[in-house]
Amino acid sequence: MMDIKDWNEKHLVEDRLIEQLKEIGYEHVSGPSLDAERETRSDVILRSRLSNALQRLNPWIDDNNRHKILRSITHIDATNLMEANETFHNKLVNYLSIQQDLGKGKKSQTVKIVDFEEPANNEFLVVDQFSISDAQGTIRPDLILFVNGLPLVVIECKSPMLPVDEQMGQGIKQLRRYQDEQERLFHYNQFMIATSNDRAKAGTIYAKAQHYSEWKDPYPLTTPEINDSPTPQDILTAGMLTKESLLDLILNFIVFETEEGRTIKKLARYQQYRAVQKAIKRILSAETNKERGGVVWHTQGSGKSLTMLFLAVKLRRIASLQNPTIVVITDRKDLDKQITETFRRCEFPNPRQAESVRELKELLTQGPGSTIMTLVQKFQEDQEGGGFPELSTSENVFVMVDESHRSQYKGLAMNMRTALPNACYLGFTGTPIDKEDKSTTRTFGSYIDKYTIEQAVEDGATVPIFYEARMTELHVQGETLDQLFDRKFREYDEETRERIKKKYANEQAIIASPQRIEQITLDIINHYEEHIAPNGFKAQIVAVSREAAALYKEQLDEMSDYDSAVIVSGGHNDKEHLKQYHMTPEEEKNVIERFKQPMEEDKLAFLIVCDKLLTGFDAPIEQVMYLDKPLKEHNLLQAIARTNRTYDKKTYGLIVDYYGVSRFLEEALDIFSKQDIQGALTPIESEIPRLQTRHRAAMRYFDYISSSNPEGWIQVLEPEDVRHQFETDFKKFAESMDRVLPHPQARDYIDDLKMLGKIRQRAKSRYQEEGMDISDCGEKVKQLIAEHLQATSVEVLHEPISILSDRFEEKLEETKSIEGQAAEMEHAIRHEIKVKMDENPVYYTSLKEKLEKLIEARKSKQLDIAHYANDLHELRNDMRKQSKQGEELGLEKEQYPFYKLLEKEMGEGDKEPLIDLTEILTEEIEDLAVIEWTKKEDVKREMRKKLKRQLRASKCPREKLESLAHQLVDLAQVHYKR
Template identity: 25%
Template sequence: MMPLFNEHALEMSIMELFKDEDYTYLNGEQIHRERTEVLLADDLKQYLYNRYGKDGITPSEVDSILLMLRGISGTIYEANKSVSKMICDGFILNREDRSQKDLFIELIDFDTPENNSFKVVNQFEIEGINNQLRIPDGIVFINGIPVVVLEFKSAVKENTTIMDAYTQLTVRYRRDIPELFKYNAFIVISDGANNKYGSFFSPYDFFYAWRKVESDDKDLDGISSLVTMIKGLFRRDRLLSVIKDFVYFPDSSDKDLKVVCRYPQFFAANKLFENIKTHLRPEGDGKGGTYFGATGCGKSYTMLFLTRRLMKDTFFRSPTIIVITDRTDLDDQLSKQFVSSKKYIGDETVVSIDSRERLRQELQGRTSGGVYLTTIQKFTEDLSLLTDRTNVICISDEAHRSQINLDQKVRVTAEGVERTYGFAKYLHDSLPNATYVGFTGTPVDGTIEVFGGIVDAYTMTESVRDGITVNLVYDGRAARVTLNQQKVKEIEDYYAKCELEGANEYQIEESQKAVAHIDMIIGDPDRLHAVAEDFIKHYETRVAEGATVAGKAMFVCSNRNIAFTLYKIIIEMCPEWAEKKICADGVELSEKDKKELKPIEMIKMVMTRNKDDEKELFDMLGTKDDRKELDRQFKNIKSNFKIAIVVDMWLTGFDVPSLDTIYIDKPIQQHSLIQTISRVNRVYEGKDKGLIVDYIGIKKNMNLALKKYTNFETDEFEGIEQSITIVKDQLEVLAQMFHNFNSSDFFYGSPKEQLHCLNRAVEYVQLSEELETRFMAAVKQMKQAFNLCSSSEKISDEEKSYIHFYCAVRSILFKLTRGDAPDIAQMNARVRELLEGAIQSDGIEELFETGKHISVDIFSDEYMDKINAIQLPNTKIKILQRLLTQAIDEFKKVNKIMGIEFADRLKHVIDEYNNRRRDEAYANEVLDDVAEQLAKLLEELKGEKESFKKMGIDFEEKAFYDILKAVAKKYEFEYPDDKMIELSKRIKLIVDDKSKYTDWSTREDIKANLQVDLILLLDEFEYPPVTLDDVYKEVLEQAENFKKYAK
C-alpha cells in the first residue's frame, strides 16, 4: 500500500528542498543542548570566532554577546524588535580591555553569505513556560539564531488547513515557547499545496505566497509554489536580504505592527535601487525609473524598503531623500508612516515640510542625509535653487498627476500678462541635479518622460491572484436616476472631449463652462432626489441582507455644492442617519472600543472648509483635527460612522479594508478613476469582492482605464449580471437537491413550524455525504454572488426567501460540523433570529460551542443528557462524531494503543453510517442504532480515560500496561494483572531515566541500553521472552509519542 503524504512526509520533502539550497539538515534530536535553549550556541560562538578572531575577540566577550541576546526581555514584540535591530543594524561591543578599540558586531555577515552557517532543523524539542514541551516542525538557523519557524499540515486531511498551522504557531507556541520567537524574522505555514509566510504578529489574512523565484518569472500555484517559495525566498543571499532590509518595525506601535515584504515589493525596491544607481546624476540622466504598481498593493511600504536601502548603501553616500505627493491628505498619511520609521530608515532627520522656505532652511548647509516629505504644491512659490547637490533623490508618490506637468501657461488679465508653470517645472528647477523616481498605479505618457521607463510592474491581475487585493464588480444604475436621455448623451460627449484633448484635470478645470454645464445636469434637484432614493434603498437592502461586511460605504459627488445638497436630501429622507450614536444598535463594545469610539452621525461629509461656505456647511465640515477624527472613526468597523460623502478627499491613498461599496456620481478621468474605485479593493475578512455602484455612466471609461492601466486579462470589469446569473443557477441546483423535501413551513408556517422546518432541512441535507458536500459548496457560491446583487430587482422576493432558507440551513450545518459559523453574521436579520432559535430549540446550542477548544466536561452526565435529548438523528450523530474525534485525538497523545483501538471502532461505526443505502436514509432505527453506538463509545472512552486512577497508577504507566496487555493478547497467554501493573510502573522508571536526554531517541547507545534494561526487567517479571521485540517497539513508540504530542 502506498504511504499517505502526511505531515511527516511533507516535512521531510521540505527538508530536502532546503538541502538543495545548501542548507545543512539536522534532526533536532541529534543536537546536544538544554531543552530550554533555543539558540544553537556553538554555531553562534564559532561564527563570532571566525568573523572577529583577527580582532582578538575573547571567549568571555563571545559569552557576553550570547548573554546579552538571552537577556533581552519585555513582551515578545518588544524583544523581537530589539533583537531584529541588533541583527539587521549590528551593535557596538565594548572591549574587556578598554585600551582596545570597541568592536562593531554583526551577528550575520550580510555581505558574504558563505561566511554564515545555514541550518534547517526539524523535531527541535523546546521546553517552555511551566515545563511545556513543544516541537516545531521546522526551524531555520543562521549562525545558530532561529530566524524562521515553519509549521506543516497534511494536504490530504480535509479538515486540516494551514490556518491550523497559523493558530498553532501564533497561539499555542506564542503562549508556551515565547523565547523562540524573540529571534524570529517571519514564520511559514504550509500543507505542500498552499504555502504562505508572514510576520508572527500579523493576522492570517496578511500571510502571502512567494510566487516567483525571479521577478520576470511566471507566478506558480499548487505544489510548484512550494518549490518557488524555497528557491525564491530561502535562497541564501535572498533570505539575508529580506531579513536585513525588508522586515519593518515602526518606531512605536500599540498594535504590534511588523511588516515582512511581499515578493512584488522586494523585487520592485531592488530593481529601482539598481536603476537609480545607473541613472544617478551627474553621470546619469537623473531618471531613476517608474514603478507601476496596482493600487492597494502596498506601494508606501515599497517606498520605505527602497528608502532604507538607499540610506544604508555606501554607494549613495547617505543621500538626501525628498518624498513628494500631490495631495495634502496623501502627504499626511505618508508623512505619518515615514516620520515614525526613523530607526528603520536609519536617519533621525525624517521631517514633514510645510513650506518651501522650511525646505530651503533644512537643505542649506546639509551635504548628506535627511528624509523630507512634502507636497508638490509647496514648490509653486518661486523657481529659485534649493540645492544643486547630486546625491538628492526625489521619490514621487502617485506620479501620474501634477508632478509631470512642466508646461508654461500664459493668461491675459486686466493687469497684463501672467505666466505660470506646471508644478513639476518648479520642482526640477529647484533641484536640478536630483534623481527622480516615480511610483504610480496609473502611469501616463508624461510619467515615463519625467521619471524614466517602467522599471517594474505589478498589475491588478497579479494583485487579485495573490490575494493582496480583491476583485471589483460593477453595478450600473445611471438609468434609474437620469431623467433625460439627452443629458446622458451630453455627459458622454464631455468625456469624449476630454479624452480627445488628452486633457488633465487641471486643464479641464479651466474649461469652466463645460464643467458648470455638466454640474447643472448632475445637480438637477429632481435627479438628486432620484439618486438619494435609489442609494438609500440599495444601501439599506445590502445591510439588511448581510451583504456588506461592516456597512461602510463611500459616496463620490461631483462638487461641494452637489454633495451638500445630496446630503440634505438624504437626511430629509432618513433623519435617523443624522443622530449621533457611538455604534449601531446591538453592537457589543470592548473596554478599548468604549475609549476609542465617540458619538457620531451615521453619514458625514468629508472635505475641507472653504472660506465662502455658508455657515451650516462651514460648521459641519469642521477643522483639520475634526477630519482626522473622522478618519479614525471611519476606519473602526464598530463606529456608527458608516457612510462618507466625498468629492476629492479620501479618493487616493486612503485605506479602509472593511470598505466594500463605493457609489460614484462624478465624471472622473481614467487615471483618477482607477484610484477612486480601488478604495474598495482592499482585503478584509468576509469580503469576497468590492462593489462599484455607478450613477453617472462611467462604465465605458472604466473599461478604457482597465485596459490602459491595469493589464487586466479581460477588457471589461465584471458586472453584477454575472452575480445574478450565478445566484439563479445555484438556486436551480439547490431546488433539484431539495425536490423531495417539503419546505413550505419555512415560508408559510408559524415561527415554531419555521424552526422545525430548518432542523428537518439540516437532517435532509445529511442524507448522504455526497449531498451534504454539494449543498455546502452550492450555498457558499450562491451567497457570495448574492452579496453583490442583493439590491437587484432581477432577484425576486421569492428567490430571496429561498436564499435565506438555504443560508440558514448551511450555517446550522457548518456550526454542527466545524464548531463555528463565520458566515452567520452576514445574513438577513430575520433569518439570523430564526437560526438562533433553531439552534436553541433542540437544546444543542451549548453543544455547538464546544468547538475545537473543549471548555466544558463533555463526559459529564449533564452533557450526555443534552446529547441524548436531541431529537434529530443525523444531527446527534454529527455532534457525537465531532466530539469523539476530538476526544480520541487527545487520548492518543497519552495512550497510543488504546487511542488507536477507539479510533478504529469510531471509523467502523461512521463507515456504517456513511455507507447506508439511500432507501435506508429515513429508517430511524438505522440512525438510532448508529447514534446509540457512538454514545456508548463516548461513555466507554470516558471510563477508559479515568481507569488508571482505579488501578492506582498514573496515565503514563497505564499506557505501558495497555502495551503489555495488547502483546499478551496477540501471543495468547495469560499474565497476572497485579504483576502487569507493577511491571508497567518499572517500565516507566526506565523510560524516564533514558528520556532525560533530549536526543535519546536518535542515539543508538541509549536505545540499546533501553533494550537491555527491558530484557532484564521482563526476565525478572517472567514475562515471556518471545514478546521482547514487540514490547520494545511499542514502549519506544509510546515514549516518543509522549514527546511528540507534548507539542
C-alpha cells in the same frame, strides 16, 4: 518512484524542502543530534554555535565581552512577545556595541551577530525534529532554520492530501499555537512559513491567516531556473530562503509599524521585494544619471508606501551610495501625511516634513543623510519670479515621486529638476500609464516593475471589486416649464435667456436635484442595511457637488439612524447650510479615524465626499462606494480602489453606480491591457525643435512692439482674424510646453508663455462682446428644476459583478459593438463640425427639450446605447446628404462651405447668382493662396480687400461686408491652406 503509501507531509513536503535547502548551501541536522549542545530542552538558541559565530565575525572580542553579548541576546527584557521580537530584530540588524580596549584605550566597538554583507561567513542549518520542552509542554516544529545558532525561521509542513481549503489554515493555526506555548522561540523569529508543497505562504508573529502571503516570483532567479516544474513551495524557497535573500529580507524588508497603539510586524511581499531589487540594480548599473530612474507601477492597495520605505532603507545601507539624501514627493497633503506617517511609524531615522518652501530649500542643502518628505507644490518660485535656485548638484540624491502622473509634469516639477539636476528620479504610481500619457515614462524612465490589479486580486493583496449599476427614473412634470422659465427671466432678452439655459439647465442640476437625491438615499439605506451593515462594514458616498453632498447628509439624517459625516473643501463664499460642514484639519483627521474603527467601537457608517478622500485614502473597513459623480480614467480607477483593501471577513469591495460610469470603467480597464507602451514613447529631445518653431510662431505677432508697451501688444490682436490665428498658434506653443515640461530646456520659454497668456486674456476682455450678467441666475434655475423634476423608484440594471471577470465584459458586450459604431460616427461628426463650424447656424432647443435629452443621455450611458447610436447615425446621414447637395449644385467639395456661408448671410433666394459668386470668390482666394499664406498678414489683408470688392458688386448689404470678408478668409484658411 515513491510508493503511494508514502504520500504524506514528511515525504512530499518536508523532505523535498530539506533537499532544496541543502542544494543552496544549508547543512541539514536532525534535532535530537543537537541535544548535546543544549543545556536543557527548553533552550531555543544553539549557544555554542552562536558563541563561535561571535568569535569568528568579531575576532578582536574578548571572552568577557563575548559572554556579555551572549547574555544580552539570550535574556531579552520585554513585556510581551512583540516587544521582545522587535528588540531582538533591532539588535540583529543594527548590530550591538560594547566597550573594549583594542590598544588605543577603551572605546565602543561594533559587534556583528550575523554578517549581512558576506552571507557565506555565516552558518546556515535546516533542522527537523527539534523539540522544545518546559512546564507548559513540548512543541516540535517540522523545520527550523538556524543562522549562527539563532532560530530565525520556523516552518510548518502540512500534507497535500488534506482538503485544499484546510492546508494553509491548519499550518498557520499550528504556528499560532507554538507562539502561545513556547513564546521564547519566537523572540528570535523573523518570519514563519506554512507549506503543503502545492501551497506555501509566509507571515510574521501574531499574523492571521489572511495576512500570510505567497511568494510567487523567485527574483532574481526565473521560475525555469529552479527546476522543470517548480511548485509554490519550490518558488518560495528559491525566492526567500537562499542565503542572500534571507539575510536581505531580514536586514531591509521587515518593519514594525505602530497602528492605533498596536505594533504590527510587516514583511515585504514578493512584488515589493522585486521592485526594490530591480530599482537598486538599475541604480547601480546605469551608465548615466538619467538612466538610473524609472517607474514602479503597483496597483492601489498593494503597499506602495511600504515599497518606497523598503527602497529608502536599502539605499541607506548600500555602502557605495555613501548615505544618500532621500526625497519623497507627493502632490496632495493627504498623501504627504500618509507617507510621512508610514516612515515615522516604521521608525525610519528622522524623516523631516518640509512645511514651507523656505524649509524645503534649507533641508535640501543640508547634505547627505537627510530624509525629506514634501509636496511638489513646495517647489514654487519666489514672489519676485526670480526662478527656483539650484540647491544641490550631488548625484547622491534619490527622489521618489508618489502617484507620478500628470501633476508632476508642469513648472513645479521642472523647478524640482532645476534644484536637483543630478538626482535620480523614481516614479511610483497605482494606475498604469497609457499610450497618450507619454510624459510619465519620458520624465522618469521606463518601467522598473509592474504589479497589476489582476495580480493583486489573485494574490489576495486586495479583494476583488464588484460593480452594480442602478438608475433613478426621472420625469419632467408639467407642460408649462418654458412659460415658467420665460416669466421668471422676463427681464432678460431672448439671447441672454438661452445663455442662462445653456449654463445652468445642465446635467449637474439634474443630478443634484433634491427629489432625485431623496430617492437614491432611500435606496442607499435599504442596500446598506441588507448587504453591508450585517457584516460590520462601512460606506462612502461620492456626490457630484458640495451642495449635493450636503443634501445626501440631510436625507440620511432624516431617513435613518446611521451616523454620517460630510468631508468637502470649504469655500469662502459658502452659504450657511454649507459652512456647517467646514472642518479644521484636526477635526477632519478625527472623523477619518472614527470611520476606520470597527462598527462596535464607532457607529460612523457613511463618509460623504465630493473630491476629497477619492485617492490616497486607506480605510480597509470600507466595503462599498455609492458613486453619483462622473469619474473617468485614472481618477475612476483610483476612486474605486478605496474599496479593495483587505479586512477580516471582507471578500469583495463594491461600487454601486447611480451615475452611469460603466462605459468609463470599461475604458479605464482597457488601459491595463494596453501593450507596447514603450514603443509609443519618443525622447523629449525630439520635441525641442518643434517647441522652438511654435514659440517663434506665437511671438512673431509682436516682433516690432516694445515689451514696455503692453497696450501695443493688445492692439495687434484687434482684428478678429488676427486674434483667431494667434489663438491657434498660442495653443500649439502651450501644447509643446506641456510635452516638454518638466525638462529644464523648457525654462527659457516659461516667461514668454506666461506673458502671452496674459495678453490673450486682456485681448479677449477688450474685444469680446459683453453679454448681460447672468451670474445670479443659477439658483433660480435650480429651483425651477427642483420643482418640476420628479424622481420615482431606483431601478437595478444588473446585479453585482466583478469588474475583472469575463461576465463584466459580457454585460457590456451587447453594447460594445454599437458603442464602437457610435464612437466612429461621433468622430466623423466631430470632424465635420470642426471643418464647417462657422457655416452652420447654432440652434437652441427649449428648456424642456434640453432636460428630456439630458435625462435620456443619463439613461443611455448604462441602458440604451443603441438609442444614442441611432441618433448619431441619423445625424451623420443628414450631414452626408448636406455634403452631396454641393455636388448637385456643381460645386467642388471645398467650395460648398463658402456657398452655405453666403446663403446664410445674404439670404436664401435664386441659387444661380450665389453659385456664380461662390466660384468668383474661391478663384480670388486660390490666386492669392501662396505657400504659407495663412501666416502672412499682408496676403490676408489683400484677400479681404479683393473679396469685399466682389461682394459689393454682388449687392451684399453694406453692414455685412466687413464681417463676411473676415469669415470668408477664416474659411479659406481651412480649405485652401498651402
